[in-house]
Amino acid sequence: MNTTLLEYKNVTAGINTKTILKNFSFKINTAGELHVIMGENGCGKSTMSKLLVGHPTYEVKNGQLLYETENKKIINLVELEPPERSLLGLFLGFQSPVEITGISNLDFLYEIYNQHATAQNRPIYENKFDFERYLIPFLQEVNLDQSFLYRNINEGFSGGEKKRNELLQLLLLNPKVVILDEIDSGLDINSMNIAANIIRKLVKNNTSIILISHYTNFIKQFKELENKLTIHIMKNGRIERSGNLDLLHQIEKEGFK
Numbered sequence: 001m002n003t004t005l006l007e008y009k010n011v012t013a014g015i016n017t018k019t020i021l022k023n024f025s026f027k028i029n030t031a032g033e034l035h036v037i038m039g040e041n042g043c044g045k046s047t048m049s050k051l052l053v054g055h056p057t058y059e060v061k062n063g064q065l066l067y068e069t070e071n072k073k074i075i076n077l078v079e080l081e082p083p084e085r086s087l088l089g090l091f092l093g094f095q096s097p098v099e100i101t102g103i104s105n106l107d108f109l110y111e112i113y114n115q116h117a118t119a120q121n122r123p124i125y126e127n128k129f130d131f132e133r134y135l136i137p138f139l140q141e142v143n144l145d146q147s148f149l150y151r152n153i154n155e156g157f158s159g160g161e162k163k164r165n166e167l168l169q170l171l172l173l174n175p176k177v178v179i180l181d182e183i184d185s186g187l188d189i190n191s192m193n194i195a196a197n198i199i200r201k202l203v204k205n206n207t208s209i210i211l212i213s214h215y216t217n218f219i220k221q222f223k224e225l226e227n228k229l230t231i232h233i234m235k236n237g238r239i240e241r242s243g244n245l246d247l248l249h250q251i252e253k254e255g256f257k
Contacts, residue, residue, distance in 0.1 A: 011063035022237040031206040039234035054082035087119040089176030106149040159186035
């Protein structure tokens with residue numbers, strides 16, 4: 001029996017009159033798969049990621065974004081608003097996380113956690129004091145000090161701190177399908193190892209991850225997940241070729257030609 005957790009089915013999409021994805025097809029079959037998307041700048045990787053979560057700048061002109069819900073119903077995500085997609089278990093880690101003035105990290109995390117818990121019929125936290133204590137192990141895992149909770153979202157954070165703050169949200173929400181748009185860019189070696197450890201942990205716990213990356217050395221850290229790992233090369237808005245770690249070695253030698 002064929003299964004589909006997530007499928008881009010013959011998607012043509014872009015910005016205004018510019019078409020970026022052209023009859024694009026991509027599929028995650030089951031929970032706990034790791035898909036690495038590589039390719040030259042401008043090939044459509046970021047467009048692919050933003051379409052999944054419903055970024056308003058990007059328009060699906062043709063095709064479907066199919067997703068299997070908890071009750072095994074297949075729905076077309078194109079028909080849903082971004083908050084609805086998030087509550088169904090989709091998560092995007094941004095390439096360049098934005099700074100938001102006037103909202104503390106703690107307030108933001110408290111709100112999104114309770115919204116997701118409510119949607120999933122789980123208990124919510126009635127006060128922020130108990131919620132903050134719940135957050136401490138996650139903060140330790142991403143190597144962020146507790147004081148970060150009282151700062152405005154990403155305001156004054158270094159590039160690595162912003163990315164680790166994205167990973168904190170990811171751990172807190174524990175989504176079904178994650179797309180990480182260059183989570184490894186701009187990270188020092190310690191932050192890169194933290195990111196790799198979290199990705200390995202999530203995949204082993206049956207979260208499916210789409211990882212957009214340019215760095216072959218970062219991808220090599222997932223060798224132990226080789227039976228769950230597929231590497232894809234994008235070109236001109238399509239998946240040009242897919243393979244295993246042998247394809248990664250070929251990319252290192254020959255580039256994307």
